[in-house]
Amino acid sequence: MTQARAGRVAAPPGSRTAVLTHPHRRYNPLLDEWVLVSPERTRRPWLGHKEGAPPDTLPAYDPDCYLCPRNRRANGERNPQYTGTFVFTNDFAALRPDVPVERAGHGLLIAESEAGTCRVICFSPRHDLRMAGMTQAEVRGVVDVWADQTAELGDRYRWVQVFENRGEAMGASNPHPHGQIWAGTALPVEGAREDAGQRRWRDAHRTNLLLDYAAQEQGGPRVVFEDDEWLVLVPFWAVWPYEVLVLPRSPVLRLPDLDDQRREALAASLIALLDSYDSLFGVPFPYSMGWHQAPFDDEDHAHWQLHAHFYPPLLRSASVRKFMVGYEMLAESQRDLTAEDAAARLRAAARHRY
Ligand code: H2U
Numbered sequence: 001m002t003q004a005r006a007g008r009v010a011a012p013p014g015s016r017t018a019v020l021t022h023p024h025r026r027y028n029p030l031l032d033e034w035v036l037v038s039p040e041r042t043r044r045p046w047l048g049h050k051e052g053a054p055p056d057t058l059p060a061y062d063p064d065c066y067l068c069p070r071n072r073r074a075n076g077e078r079n080p081q082y083t084g085t086f087v088f089t090n091d092f093a094a095l096r097p098d099v100p101v102e103r104a105g106h107g108l109l110i111a112e113s114e115a116g117t118c119r120v121i122c123f124s125p126r127h128d129l130r131m132a133g134m135t136q137a138e139v140r141g142v143v144d145v146w147a148d149q150t151a152e153l154g155d156r157y158r159w160v161q162v163f164e165n166r167g168e169a170m171g172a173s174n175p176h177p178h179g180q181i182w183a184g185t186a187l188p189v190e191g192a193r194e195d196a197g198q199r200r201w202r203d204a205h206r207t208n209l210l211l212d213y214a215a216q217e218q219g220g221p222r223v224v225f226e227d228d229e230w231l232v233l234v235p236f237w238a239v240w241p242y243e244v245l246v247l248p249r250s251p252v253l254r255l256p257d258l259d260d261q262r263r264e265a266l267a268a269s270l271i272a273l274l275d276s277y278d279s280l281f282g283v284p285f286p287y288s289m290g291w292h293q294a295p296f297d298d299e300d301h302a303h304w305q306l307h308a309h310f311y312p313p314l315l316r317s318a319s320v321r322k323f324m325v326g327y328e329m330l331a332e333s334q335r336d337l338t339a340e341d342a343a344a345r346l347r348a349a350a351r352h353r354y
């Protein structure tokens with residue numbers, strides 16, 4: 001009865017915010033898990049100063065970069081002289097299409113084969129650009145390629161995972177602006193948990209979990225930016241210090257379903273968010289981000305709502321990151337900075353551009 005227990009952090013009648021000032025746990029209905037929040041541990045003053053070395057200046061073209069136009073990749077192929085986005089199959093793909101359907105099970109040892117594909121998406125031919133430094137039209141081009149790739153891969157695969165690792169701290173292998181897309185026949189662990197979480201809410205309330213959530217959060221203390229189409233917020237149950245959820249405010253199942261107006265608005269919201277991130281500590285902000293969209297299968301998807309997660313690891317400065325260790329690995333996630341404080345800092349960072 002985890003949902004009933006979530007009532008322990010519910011607001012008193014008449015209040016829209018459910019913010020406690022002593023240690024408490026917050027419920028994440030998407031994943032059916034809890035996060036421990038210890039606000040008193042950060043009641044020290046926020047210095048807000050910028051630390052860390054200024055970012056290296058990168059060349060617009062790097063002859064040694066495997067993503068720049070015309071350069072050779074690991075498999076010997078040469079990239080075209082592309083001018084917008086460019087997509088290719090990962091030369092070191094973790095998934096491949098030609099896998100026979102097999103299951104092996106013996107007692108507790110269960111395995112099943114997984115077919116799929118992995119692609120790399122270059123966001124721009126310019127080696128030195130960050131998404132925040134791209135024009136709205138260029139970011140719109142990235143949104144379009146995410147949507148087109150999703151539609152194409154969704155014809156063959158059940159789960160299409162669009163994502164980006166940015167910065168060395170998150171394992172990105174190259175500063176050239178790029179993301180990835182992996183698609184496979186299984187519903188992966190996070191997808192399955194979110195599918196179950198949204199379905200649970202739908203079954204209990206006959207409404208859509210994330211649309212209800214957007215309605216409850218709009219205009220509130222955890223919102224970083226909002227417009228008529230999108231809500232960009234630090235979720236109530238955020239685990240990472242500056243975790244952000246990007247949520248369309250009306251029903252959308254998948255990226256290809258976004259109409260022209262929502263794609264333009266999304267491009268503007270992404271630029272604003274990434275700009276705030278980069279301004280926060282005065283460094284190109286590392287993160288892993290990705291889209292969760294309804295699976296491509298024959299189930300009913302009324303419980304689903306498209307959304308993006310941003311998971312940045314930094315905590316207090318360019319060099320102080322949050323480690324998910326000890327208690328987090330063995331008991332449950334914990335944070336000191338509240339989601340409300342994180343959102344306020346991101347809103348403030350938006351005012352001094354990087
Ligand atoms: P990351 O920076 O998020 O690791 O993405 C880059 C991907 O590019 C990585 O998965 C692939 C790596 O396998 N890659 C190629 O496909 N070809 C290359 O020549 C080098 C790297």
Ligand code: ZN
Nearest residue numbers: 065068127176
């Ligand atoms: Zn490059």
